[in-house]
Amino acid sequence: MREVVLVVLQLARMTVTDLLGSLNLPEEHIQYWLNRNEALHNFCSQNETCYSKYELNNKQCWGYEASCSKKDSFSARKAKCTKPNSWQKQIFKKQADFAKLAEVLSTITPICVSNYSEGSSLECSSHLRFCRAKNIFFDFHNLNAKNSKRYRNDVIQKGQAGGNCNMLFNEAALRSRADEKSYLQSWAHELEHFSSYPTFEVSKRQCDVIFEKPTVLIKLDAASSMYHHFCDFVNLYASQHVNGSVDMDIDILWWDTVSFLAAASPKPLIIHYARNCERASEPSALATVIANKNCG
Template identity: 55%
Template sequence: MCCIFAVLLLFPIFNVNSIGTNYSCSLESGEIFNDQADFGYLAPRLPIHKICQGNSELVCSDELTFCTGKNIFFDFSNLKISQKSARYRDDVIGPGNVGGFCNESFDKNLLDGNLNYPGYLTSWSDELKHFVSVENAMENCDVIFEKPTILMKLDAANNMYHHFCDFINLYASLHINQSFSQDGNVIWWDTHPEGYLDQMFGITWKAFSNNTPIELKSLDQKKVCFKNVMLPLLARQRDGLFYNSPIVPECSKSELFSNFSDFILDRLLIPKHQAELEKVRIVILSRSTSYRRILNIREVSFSKILFKK
């Protein structure tokens, strides 16, 4: 309870006085918007379920959308990455491949009751459903991560929209976990034989960690032990953040998104330049697919410049 209170105190996600004044909509709509796309979104995703307690800990939110663990292991003997290995696999962790020593309590029923929304980018249920309590959990480890470590299941790296679904949810997870250090590790949970190629937006990881991200395939066939690990909110949750977001009409100016923007710019040392009011630069990203193209692009007043015949 003290941890939840600390989150609410430092990040007042139910600050009614700000609802309807900062947002560009009515107070009633603003309250909904706060829960959908601002810090109010975090409250239902706080880790309240103590699945494992004792020498090890596993604490998760509803439906395992966010979890933290201490002194737990993952055995990647079933990973077996080859040229035929597919991306977005849900069979990496099998029976006996994940666990800890829950010598105080292990609530298997609580774990089983939060496995309703499986999916690679929806929850961590596929990776945690086989969690067990074993006395020798932290023995015979091939790799031990002493520093806090973030496990990241990832959306497409070649699309800015999809990839920033990863980053905004990771940023939100830092607030939930109350941890903003850049001294931890990041593991890319990707099962493709070529690994996770992040050539266009890879620099963004420096906002979250000073250490080079670690490829999951480098841990193939190894038992990996974590002293402190976070399994963050994922890119495509049900009623998720940024992707699948059911936003109330007419509302804008989310402080969560504004703070995320400032966070990235600050961590990457990108200066903010004041706009020149006399000059306006407009960039149109034109897509050709039927679902993504701008239907009236040729009607835009300046489109004749773009579509000269």
Template identity: 40%
Template structure:
């Protein structure tokens, strides 16, 4: 195991890129330095290093060997009852930490097992976590020549590769690999591809390859790219995978390739999110159709629909919230996309109402609700429609500068990931899908509210699911104005009591003076 880890260090990006290109949120720098003490030493020795005040701390992300809870990036807040899942408050905290925090990264690392063992330093290698959720390989050959004969478009296909189409020069532990091929599904594991892994008689380089990819490459089997909830499961798991793969100072480098595992040309309103992870053009299966490709370093990241995964199938224990992993992801993305935090000019709370331009789940009396908010001088109110007509980075800017974010059940509520820590997400009505955004808000650590009194809302009709039958998501709603204002008032009261909000006001209003 140690040998493989050393190989990955040697086989990663060419070398540390320099302090001027570190490109991490400032509060993440101490954790980075402690993960890579050789970089900290370099900073300590160089007069021009701008991060000397970040050195010599005990801070750690939470998954490193010997990392103490008191020194970790964050610990969950578990004020509520666990409802019988565990026996103690400590067990409750640790359970949440393993389910949806840096403890999940720690567990992936502990589970890593060598699947194909190198004979020598220059050989191929492959190691994976349980169920082949996360894998990484060195000097891996993938044969895409058979794709020339595939006439159908490839998406969510489990037969992209055939026997002998993927392999390397290493000693394959075949039974160990097959034992982990128990989650065979397009977006749950890398079993559909890696069950075909085979030993080759020599390292796949030179004339054996039509293309040699020198830079680290992430294979990406992505969920629905038109839906923010599902697509950001891709981006979140990619970020989490960078932590699992953090064996080299360039672990967060953007000088890597992304190969999307489908032949459809990628299109999404959220394309700019890729700029967080790569500076190169996205690849897909068409890029290498008909070619044998040899990858120096290949990462098979965590997938969006894993069983007990992040965050689509995350089973969260009751009574806990505030994952440091989700907070770090939010900060990382906002930093790299350069989303500004606006200064406040007064103490009015910034209320954003997300309006839908779809057939269903519209607010029938939306204008009335907005007018009622605007009548309150304590609120600065903004109505927005987040669609392809508004750049995604602009959407993030609005969200990140909202104190109360209101919207009916829908993928746009995934924006809660990028709200300030003190904010409230008000899911106006959950349309009988109670756990989706409530759990996501718990993971992010922002306050969640939703409509409780069904006697004070009117459903346009019973709802008509496309496959037949009544369904609460396929109709529209009208809301009692008085009850709406009461709930927004509760959100406002909560925000004003948050110390983080008070500090935010003090900093901005003091600067104005």
């Protein structure tokens, strides 16, 4: 009997344990994160050391928040252009600034919804470039790692991805967003066969591997240069912004189909190809902003 391993992804908001001790951030970013993340803000307001160090009653913001004004945004005094409202500055805002993430946040739509804590959820941005999930699974028995090649789009087939969406399964939204099928442009090939299964649950009876910590799934960009590898860290940090959390107590699942340096988590990377023929589960999952999006 062939062994099958199901990966279950369960996404929950990452919790704050020790703000000053756990945040691995540039000092100038911390103030903005305190305003971005309600849990961090509340923690700091009740922590004497944190409260005395950072100002909590201000409007500083990254630039992608709906209520963020230009003058309060992170790049307001950093982007240097000859004219305040020059076209160069507008292009920078749309393509290279934190404000670019507003287009990701504004297009996130529920695809799978359940009404109980052990149920599944899946929500994705346009073109399936970014996704968050809870209690969903992937079945990797088609991987055959020993004979696999890089950039495969056929690993997940019909019946090999899903969850228990007892309230809503918006298949039409999933199909319409799976319109950019390319390994480094979207999560379309991995999610196009996602479906709802009423009997699915995260348990050792149904799952061979269960990841207990919040888990980030990332596809690394082309390995042709350090520039491309640097983009991986930019995309990972951008994904943390979209998710609204910078907790370091996470697992990172490197989604690759063949055999780096860990900067977003002190834990070793978990490599997808090492999960050959396994059905695996994670308590919480985030599919990062993708490496090679059309038009940036």
